[in-house]
Structures are given as C-alpha cells and as structure tokens.
Amino acid sequence: xxxxxxxxxxxxxxxxxxxxxxxxxxxxxxxxxxxxxxxxxxxxxxxxxxxxxxxxxxxxxxxxxxxxxxxxxxxxxxxxxxxxxxxxxxxxxxxxxxxxxxxxxxxxxxxxxxxxxxxxxxxxxxxxxxxxxxxxxxxxxxxxxxxxxxxxxxxxxxxxxxxxxxxxxxxxxxxxxxxxxxxxxxxxxxxxxxxxxxxxxxxxxxxxxxxxxxxxxxxxxxxxxxxxxxxxxxxxxxxxxxxxxxxxxx
Numbered sequence: 157x158x159x160x161x162x163x164x165x166x167x168x169x170x171x172x173x174x175x176x177x178x179x180x181x182x183x184x185x186x187x188x189x190x191x192x193x194x195x196x197x198x199x200x201x202x203x204x205x206x207x208x209x210x211x212x213x214x215x216x217x218x219x220x221x222x223x224x225x226x227x228x229x230x231x232x233x234x235x236x237x238x239x240x241x242x243x244x245x246x247x248x249x250x251x252x253x254x255x256x257x258x259x260x261x262x263x264x265x266x267x268x269x270x271x272x273x274x275x276x277x278x279x280x281x282x283x284x285x286x287x288x289x290x291x292x293x294x295x296x297x298x299x300x301x302x303x304x305x306x307x308x309x310x311x312x313x314x315x316x317x318x319x320x321x322x323x324x325x326x327x328x329x330x331x332x333x334x335x336x337x338x339x340x341x342x343x344x345x346x347x348x349x350x351x352x353x354x355x356x357x358x359x360x361x362x363x364x365x366x367x368x369x370x371x372x373x374x375x376x377x378x379x380x381x382x383x384x385x386x387x388x389x390x391x392x393x394x395x396x397x398x399x400x401x402x403x404x405x406x
Contacts, residue, residue, distance in 0.1 A: 163201075163202065164201045164202045164203055164204075164207050165207075165210070167198065167201050168198065168201070168203070168207060168210055168211060168214070169214075171196045171197070171198070172196075172211075172214040172215070172224065175194065175196065175224055175227050175228065176219045176224055176227070194227050194228050194229035194230065194255065195229060195230040195231075195232070196228065196230070196231050196232065197230075197232050198211075198231075198232060198233050198236065199232055199233070199234040199235055199236075199260075200234065200235040200236070201233075201236055202236065203233070203236040203238060203242070204236070204237075204238065204242070205238065205239075205241060205242050205245065207236070207238075208236075208238045208242035208243075208245045208246045209245050211246060211249065212245050212246050212248060212249040215228065215249035215252065215253065216248060216249050216252060223249075223252050225249050225250075225252040225253040225254075225256075226252070226253065226254055226255060227255070228253040228255065228256050229255050229256060229257050229258070230256075230257065230258040230260075231250070231253070231256060231258070231259050231260065232258070232260035233260055233261055233264065234260050234261075234262045234263055234264075234292070235262070235263045235264070236263075236264055237263065237264055237265050238264050238265070238266075239264065239265045239266065239267075239270065240265075240266055240267060240269040240270030240273060242264070243261070243264070243266055243270040243273060243274060244270075244273055247273060247274065247277045250274075250277070250284065251277050251278070251280075251281040251284045252284075253284065253287075254283045254284060254287060255287055256284065256287055256288055257287060257288065257289045257290065258288075258289065258290045259288060259290070259291050259292070260292040261274075261291070261292060261293055261296070262292045262293065262294040262295050262296070262325070263294070263295040263296070264296060265296065265297060266293065266296040266297075266298070267296060267297045267298065267299075267302065268298060268299055268301045268302035268305070270296070271293065271296065271298055271302040271305055271306060272301075272302065272305045275305050275306060275308055275309055278309060279308060279309075282313075282314065285309075285313060285319075285320065286313045286319030286320060287319065288320075288321060289319075289320075289321060289322045289323065290321070290322060290323040290324075290325075291309070291321060291323070291324050291325070292325040293306075293324070293325060293326055293329070294325045294326060294327040294328050294329065294350075295327070295328040295329070296329060297329065297330055298326065298329040298330060298331055299329075299330045299331050299335075300331045300332055300334070300335040302329075302331070303326065303329070303331035303335035303336065303338070303339060304335055304338055306324065306326075306339065307338055307339060307342040309321050309324070310324070310339065310342040310343045310344075310346070310347050310349075311342065312346065320346070321346075321347050322346075322347060322348065323347065323348045323350070324339075324343075324347055324348070324349050324350065325350040326339070326349065326350060326351055327350055327351065327352055328352065329352075333355070336351055336355045339351075
C-alpha cells in the first residue's frame with residue numbers, strides 16, 4: 157500500500173544519504189545505517205520494481221567524482237521479491253560496486269532467469285566478480301538450470317589471487333541432487349556451499365577433493381551477521397585432509 161511505499165522510499169533515501177556521508181563515529185549494529193561500514197540494510201523494505209529502479213539510480217549517481225556504488229561493501233535485500241525484472245534494473249549498480257563483498261538477495265523470486273542474469277553480469281565485470289565474497293540466494297525458487305549456471309561463479313577468478321566467492325547460500329530452493337552434486341564438485345573446497353539439510357545427507361559421501369556442502373536450516377537474518385567472518389574457516393576437505401567447510405551461523 158501507500159504507507160509501505162512511503163516507508164520504503166524514506167528508508168532508501170536515508171541509507172543512500174548515509175552511504176555518501178563521510179565515515180565517522182562508532183555506530184554499530186545492523187540498524188546503524190550505511191555510512192560507517194558501507195552497508196545498506198534493506199531487508200523486507202517493500203522495494204518492488206520502482207524501489208529497485210530508485211536504488212539503481214541512487215547508486216549510479218556520482219559523488220566526489222565516483223559512483224556512490226563504489227562505497228558499498230554490504231548490500232542486504234532479503235525479502236523484497238523484486239523478481240528477475242527487478243534484478244535486471246539493479247544489476248548495473250551491483251556491477252559498479254567494485255568493493256562489494258556481501259550481497260544478500262534471499263527471498264526475491266529471482267528464479268533461474270534472474271540467477272542467469274546475475275552470473276552473466278558478474279562474469280563480464282572482473283572487478284565485481286573478484287570482490288564479491290559472499291552471495292545469499294536462498295529461497296529464490298532456483299531449479300536445476302539455475303543451480304548449474306552458478307557453477308561458473310565457483311571457479312577461481314581469472315589471474316589467480318585470493319579474490320572470488322567464499323560463501324554461497326542456496327538454502328530453500330528447488331534444484332535436485334544432481335545439480336547440488338555439480339555445485340559441490342565445482343566448489344572443490346574453495347567455496348562453502350550452504351544447502352538444505354536433506355542435501356547434507358544425500359551428499360555425505362562426496363569423494364575426497366570435492367567441495368564439502370554445509371547444510372543449513374532455520375533463521376532468516378541474512379548475510380549481515382556473517383559478513384565479517386566469511387573468511388578463514390571456509391576451506392573444504394582436500395583429498396581426504398584438512399578441515400571441512402565451516403558452517404556459518406544463521
């Protein structure tokens with residue numbers, strides 16, 4: 157309704173303004189806004205297509221000689237149901253966010269089409285692909301085709317280095333065992349792939365050398381709490397040695 161739209165507009169305008177502001181003070185926590193840590197928390201903000209378009213325009217606007225998006229490190233958009241059309245509107249801003257480390261798109265009805273567009277966009281923009289470390293696509297009605305398109309993002313970034321995806325959350329989607337198996341093989345210990353608990357049982361005998369699935373379940377707070385700790389405990393088993401993929405709390 158009109159009240160929800162007004163609330164979404166106010167929240168969006170406020171966080172874009174904070175993202176442009178110089179970092180200062182010691183505010184903390186998910187409600188602290190965007191200015192300090194380059195975080196935008198737009199969970200359940202009723203954005204819709206118009207909100208996605210306003211967000212894109214705001215992030216692509218230039219501030220101090222660079223797009224506002226260049227300041228963005230964490231974008232959490234859980235539960236806005238923008239669909240693949242909304243993602244298409246927003247994608248240029250996501251790709252312009254060269255420092256973006258954490259992208260939360262859970263429960264947005266992206267489906268296979270939206271996932272394919274996201275993968276194609278990231279593959280065509282090396283800086284965005286290398287920067288993004290954590291991607292949450294849980295609850296997006298992703299089927300086998302969409303899951304297999306994500307295999308590309310699990311490969312090492314071109315030119316080597318330590319960049320690229322470290323955590324991929326695919327809880328509560330629609331793909332089957334074979335597609336899940338392909339994801340785990342492609343992860344190969346480099347990426348913690350979070351799947352439904354049922355897949356944890358189905359894939360418990362994943363051969364040594366393949367990536368280890370991290371079954372998930374419960375809780376919908378998104379990636380904000382995990383963004384700061386998505387690093388050192390994510391190595392999977394490698395040829396029967398080492399430690400299993402760390403499970404990040406939800």
